[in-house]
Amino acid sequence: MLTVSELCDTYMADGTGTKKASTLPVDKGRIERHIKPLLGKRKVSEINQADIRKFLKNVSEGATASDTKTVSRGRAIVKGGKGTASRTVGLLGGIFTYAIELGLIQANPVRGVKRYPDKRNERFLTGKELATLGHGLSAAEAQGLNGKALNIIKLLVFTGARRGEIEALRWSKVDTAGRRLRLEDSKTGQKSMPLNSAALDILLNLQERAEDRSGFVFPATDGDGHYVGTPRIWSILRERIGLHDVRLHDLRHSFASVGVVNGAPLMVVGALLGHADHSTTQRYAHLAYDPLAAASEQIGQAILEALSGR
Structure with a gap:
């Protein structure tokens, strides 16, 4: 045994x-x-x-x-x-x-063992924090901070993609005419990711200036392969703008939260993020538009105006 x-x-x-x-x-x-x-x-x-x-x-x-x-x-x-x-x-x-x-045992000893709830970090950027990030990115560009990393960060903000999907992105997977990224090896397998105008503009500008023949959108600074230094630049940037507790992956959460708050159905947001299991998207359910809460707010405002004589 x-x-x-x-x-x-x-x-x-x-x-x-x-x-x-x-x-x-x-x-x-x-x-x-x-x-x-x-x-x-x-x-x-x-x-x-x-x-x-x-x-x-x-x-x-x-x-x-x-x-x-x-x-x-x-x-x-x-x-x-x-x-x-x-x-x-x-x-x-x-x-x-x-x-x-393999025939080594008959039953799985893990089956039936209750695990701790896995409370993964669900940090979302607020509207004010997104504005802070936008100003910080502009200032960092003006100061000459690593351009590859800054463009990767922008694409993470505008697409909700995973860092590895953008860092390892190849031009052959960028369909500018169809406004999509056609990824064959994402974490959840093959997926087609729509490009909004903001993300498309970034890629079009990069494509105009592309000279590297490696095929990567963000080629490595030295040697073969693709650029992998985004976490280090993000650490510098977030300290500069005061978002000390925000991880790169939280940009993905923020993309989803903005979508849900603005009325995008959870299943649609899950599809944009490439979730294989719809239950994964349920973490954003509490952000969804609540028609009862909205109606209550409208009624309350009407009563307040009436009581105020307006």
């Missing part, structure tokens, strides 16, 4: 064929930093629901927290927490399902 550690290695080698390549490093990190330290030496057949509940609790309380030096990035800081614990147990469920397929 394999140990959990050996099962994880087998899973990463042969059981991830349907997963996107971009998710594999995240899975490997969770395996190496949480699963192996706590469960790695145990036999797969020995693991039961009680072990999974204990694992969930330990990771959430920081039992696997660490701060280690790495060759590539300097430091790897692992904190744990409830969100990490829930997502890692979700991965464990997939790994034990693979064990069932």
Whole structure:
């Protein structure tokens, strides 16, 4: 019987064929930093629901927290927490399902274990903050801050796309005539993303000045491949304009929130964002136009005017 550690290695080698390549490093990190330290030496057949509940609790309380030096990035800081614990147990469920397929076990010990609610950050920029960002982008351009990163940030604002989708965008996927980005390898698979006038203008201006032959809209500054320095420039920009807690991914949330507030149906917003599961878009439901609240506001204003003699 394999140990959990050996099962994880087998899973990463042969059981991830349907997963996107971009998710594999995240899975490997969770395996190496949480699963192996706590469960790695145990036999797969020995693991039961009680072990999974204990694992969930330990990771959430920081039992696997660490701060280690790495060759590539300097430091790897692992904190744990409830969100990490829930997502890692979700991965464990997939790994034990693979064990069932191999005939190693009959039942999945993760099944039936209640996880913590995964409260992902849902930070939206307000109208005032969007104006602050707009002024900040203009000032940064005038000051000569990295133009590639600034244009990427603008496209994230106007499209709601994921950072990787824009950083790795190729001209062959930009259909200016059809006003669309035709992405073949997004996080949720192939998708066609409409381009509004603001996003299209940015791309048309870039296309007029394009000289690089790599095929990337935003080629790497040095060497092959595409530009990947947007997070660093965003950190500089957000500190300058006082949006210290705003992540690049929050620009995607902001695109969605503006759409919902302005009356776009949730299913339409989900389609624009490329959500494979409509339930993912439900996080924006509380922003949707409420006709009852609007009617109440109108009635209240009418009564107020009548009471005021207006």
